[in-house]
Amino acid sequence: MPLYLPIAELSMNVFLVIGMGAIVGFLSGMFGVGGGFLMTPLLIFAGIPPAVAVATESNEITAASVSGALAHMRRGGVDFKMGGVLIAGGAVGSFFGAQLFTYLKTIGQVDLMISLAYVVFLGSVGLLMLVESVRSIRKARQGFAPPPRRRRKEGVAAWKDKLPFKMRFRKSRLYISALLPLAIGGLVGVLAAIMGVGGGFIMVPAMIYLLGMPTNVVVGTSLFQIIFVTALTTMLHSVNTQTVDMVLALLLLSGAVVGAQFGVRAGMKLPGEQLRALLAIMVLAVCIKMGLGLILEPDDLYSVAIGGH
Amino acid sequence: MKVLAVQVLLVLWCVMAGQVAASDTDLSERKVEIRYNFEGSSLILFGSVRESDLLVPTDTYDVITIVQGPNREATVRRKAKVGGIWMNNASLTFQDVPGYYALSSTKSLADFIPAEMMKAKNIGFENLPFTSVATKMTASEVDGFRQGLYRQRSGTALYQQAIGAVEIVGQSLFRADINLPSHTPVGMFRVDVHIVQNGQIVASSELELEVDKAGFEKGIYDFAHEMPFLYGLTAVFIALGAGWLAGVLGKK
Numbered sequence: 001m002p003l004y005l006p007i008a009e010l011s012m013n014v015f016l017v018i019g020m021g022a023i024v025g026f027l028s029g030m031f032g033v034g035g036g037f038l039m040t041p042l043l044i045f046a047g048i049p050p051a052v053a054v055a056t057e058s059n060e061i062t063a064a065s066v067s068g069a070l071a072h073m074r075r076g077g078v079d080f081k082m083g084g085v086l087i088a089g090g091a092v093g094s095f096f097g098a099q100l101f102t103y104l105k106t107i108g109q110v111d112l113m114i115s116l117a118y119v120v121f122l123g124s125v126g127l128l129m130l131v132e133s134v135r136s137i138r139k140a141r142q143g144f145a146p147p148p149r150r151r152r153k154e155g156v157a158a159w160k161d162k163l164p165f166k167m168r169f170r171k172s173r174l175y176i177s178a179l180l181p182l183a184i185g186g187l188v189g190v191l192a193a194i195m196g197v198g199g200g201f202i203m204v205p206a207m208i209y210l211l212g213m214p215t216n217v218v219v220g221t222s223l224f225q226i227i228f229v230t231a232l233t234t235m236l237h238s239v240n241t242q243t244v245d246m247v248l249a250l251l252l253l254s255g256a257v258v259g260a261q262f263g264v265r266a267g268m269k270l271p272g273e274q275l276r277a278l279l280a281i282m283v284l285a286v287c288i289k290m291g292l293g294l295i296l297e298p299d300d301l302y303s304v305a306i307g308g309h
Numbered sequence: 310m311k312v313l314a315v316q317v318l319l320v321l322w323c324v325m326a327g328q329v330a331a332s333d334t335d336l337s338e339r340k341v342e343i344r345y346n347f348e349g350s351s352l353i354l355f356g357s358v359r360e361s362d363l364l365v366p367t368d369t370y371d372v373i374t375i376v377q378g379p380n381r382e383a384t385v386r387r388k389a390k391v392g393g394i395w396m397n398n399a400s401l402t403f404q405d406v407p408g409y410y411a412l413s414s415t416k417s418l419a420d421f422i423p424a425e426m427m428k429a430k431n432i433g434f435e436n437l438p439f440t441s442v443a444t445k446m447t448a449s450e451v452d453g454f455r456q457g458l459y460r461q462r463s464g465t466a467l468y469q470q471a472i473g474a475v476e477i478v479g480q481s482l483f484r485a486d487i488n489l490p491s492h493t494p495v496g497m498f499r500v501d502v503h504i505v506q507n508g509q510i511v512a513s514s515e516l517e518l519e520v521d522k523a524g525f526e527k528g529i530y531d532f533a534h535e536m537p538f539l540y541g542l543t544a545v546f547i548a549l550g551a552g553w554l555a556g557v558l559g560k561k
Contacts, residue, residue: 004347004491006522006529011348011491059544066552067559108386108397116394227552231545238541242533246544250551257555294394300464302457303397305384 007245008052014251020046021060021255028064028256029263030270031279032219034226036061036197037122039252040114041286050111052245054101054196055237058230059249061198064256065226072220079171079217083224085178086185086203090229093189098236101194105241108305117195118290125201126283133276140273172213172221180211185225192233198226201283333357334502334514341489342523352487352518358504360481362512370506371415372475373422373432374485376518377407379496380439385454385461401454402442408494409467410434413474413485422505430510432503434459434468466490495520 003014020042028035036057043053072078104110163177184206188199203222207213213221238244267275334356341350354374360366383406386397412433415421428436441451462468467490475485487500498518503510522530533540 002346002348002491004343004345004526006526007533009492009494059548062545063548063552063555066549067556070553070556108384108400112394112396227549231548234545234548235538235541238533238544239537242537242540244533244541244544246529246533246540246547249544249548253548253551253555257551257559261559294396296395297390298388298395300457300460301388302454302461303386303388304458304461305386305400 003247003251005048005245005248007056007243008048008248010047012046016046017248017251018255021252022259023255024252025064025256025259026263026266027259027282029260030267031263031275031282032267033279034061034064034198034200035256037118037195037201037283038286040196041118041290043248044114045289048248049243050114051101051105051241051243052248054114054194055234055241055243056245056249056252057196058192058233058237059244059246060252060256061192061196061230062227062234063249063253064260065198065223065230067257069220069223069227072223077217077220078224079169079213079221080224081167082169082172082174082181082211082213082217083221085167085181086188086221086225087228089182089185089187090189090192090225091232093186093191094193094229094233094236095189097190097193098233098240100190101237102240112294113194114196115290115294117191119287119294121191121195121202122283122287122290125205126280126287128205129276130280130284133273133280136273137277171217172211174212176211184210185229188225189229189233192226192229193236198223198230200226333359334500334516336487336500336516336518339516339518341493341518341520343493343495343521343526344524345526347491347526349491349493350489352489353484354487354500354502355482355484356502356514357481358483358512362504364506364509364511368506370477370504370511371421372477372483372485373412373414373418373501373503373505374475374487375410375412375432375501375503376487376498377410377501378498378518379409379494380405380407381494381496382406383408383458385458387454387457401444401446401451403439403455403458404442405439406458407437408496409489409498410437410462411469411471411487413469413471415473415475415477415483417472421508422510423508426508426510430503434470465492467493489520493520495522 001014002011004011024035024039024042027038039060040053040057043057044050069078101110104113160176160180163179165178166175167178168175184203188203191197191199191202200222203225204218207218207222208215234244334354337353341352358370363370382402382404384400384402386400388395389398391398418427418433427433431437459468469488475483477483498520500516500518502514504512521527
């Protein structure tokens with residue numbers, strides 16, 4: 001059944017769109033990730049103009065994060081104060097990210113920037129995850145469980161203690177400079193605006209390793225921040241470039257909601273290390289696909305800019 | 310004022326075109342509406358040739374039909390390898406380029422119409438008079454961009470050339486199919502029909518075709534472009550509502 005998408009300005013099969021939503025929803029449910037980093041490239045490969053893909057995906061991530069954040073909120077897994085600081089950073093970051101996005105769109109480099117951002121961030125995060133999970137799988141095979149890593153905060157975080165504007169985050173049991181979460185939030189905001197992702201794949205490791213937050217509040221707080229930052233990104237893209245396709249977002253969402261339910265169940269059957277190794281391979285696959293587009297000679301050197309408004 | 314000038318020009322054009330009697334043509338639809346189930350559209354262009362128009366009434370003739378529009382700016386970019394990465398590093402903007410251009414004819418154009426005639430009457434994409442924004446590029450470079458534009462848009466069926474697609478029925482009737490793809494740009498289109506005999510255009514006619522979004526699709530599009538702030542806010546609230554609903558349903 002074809003459906004004309006009013007903002008993307010092309011017709012797509014409804015079942016294909018819902019199916020894409022369902023597959024990405026399944027994977028994100030299984031791995032516990034937002035799925036933006038899979039959905040945006042998938043939309044671009046399917047022929048949606050990159051700018052529309054990025055802006056529409058922001059809109060979908062808002063919805064996808066709400067249900068997750070609500071679940072974490074109910075069991076007290078959200079540090080609202082930390083979330084607030086991360087949102088403040090995210091607001092500034094997404095504002096500048098959207099400006100950069102609009103500027104690069106006018107000079108014709110937005111596709112390049114999207115690809116480069118994907119290659120750099122997915123490549124590094126994917127590699128780190130792969131190395132870490134392969135190491136734990138090996139250790140598990142050798143017969144002893146890896147000891148829970150106790151980070152010596154005093155030594156590692158010496159430079160962090162010197163930063164000004166210290167704040168107390170009770171829920172996270174931290175007393176750290178507000179500049180750190182502000183900077184992390186800012187980076188995530190930029191990525192949300194230019195890559196069409198929630199940014200959890202950067203934020204979650206940064207919260208654990210850089211801020212030293214306890215893991216039980218990390219995911220909930222991250223989702224809480226993502227709701228607000230992607231909502232703001234959606235607004236910015238709507239006003240700056242009119243590239244948010246509500247119809248496309250709703251279709252993707254309806255598929256993703258159902259897919260995620262099955263994904264969560266499938267994820268429970270696999271051990272954690274293997275799950276992370278699989279996720280790492282998937283992340284790297286998207287990175288390689290994007291990277292090949294940059295280094296292989298294109299079929300046609302010429303292209304026509306889409307949407308000459 | 311502008312409207313008056315156009316009307317005067319139109320009257321003048323009609324008087325001048327008087328010597329070349331127009332053939333009678335029409336379209337199966339004058340207005341194409343893009344609705345939610347739009348998958349592209351197929352129209353029939355049909356017409357008749359009056360015997361009095363032809364130089365030699367008993368001889369064969371050929372027909373060229375051109376559908377083009379709406380004219381807009383088009384920026385073409387060219388990639389080059391910079392530091393091992395393929396990226397856009399040159400661009401050229403053409404003005405008044407048709408977003409859709411379809412030429413159909415009874416047979417290969419070179420077989421019945423001289424190249425100079427095509428040039429004079431702007432027949433064929435290569436003879437369209439659109440210009441590029443002034444640059445330092447050489448003519449052959451500009452031509453490269455122009456060909457790139459044609460290649461890209463032919464690849465997505467926005468530009469089409471169909472030899473033998475105009476069918477002559479009996480002695481005086483002809484018909485051609487016009488295929489609009491699902492991503493056809495919206496706006497006003499111009500349909501030109503030329504009747505050619507002995508290397509001369511003996512009759513021409515012109516029609517207008519409108520392609521516009523309609524109903525729900527138009528509503529969403531206009532909302533996004535006319536009230537972008539409110540549109541963004543609506544999109545956000547729908548997402549929040551949908552996410553909340555999913556959370557409630559998922560718990561059960």
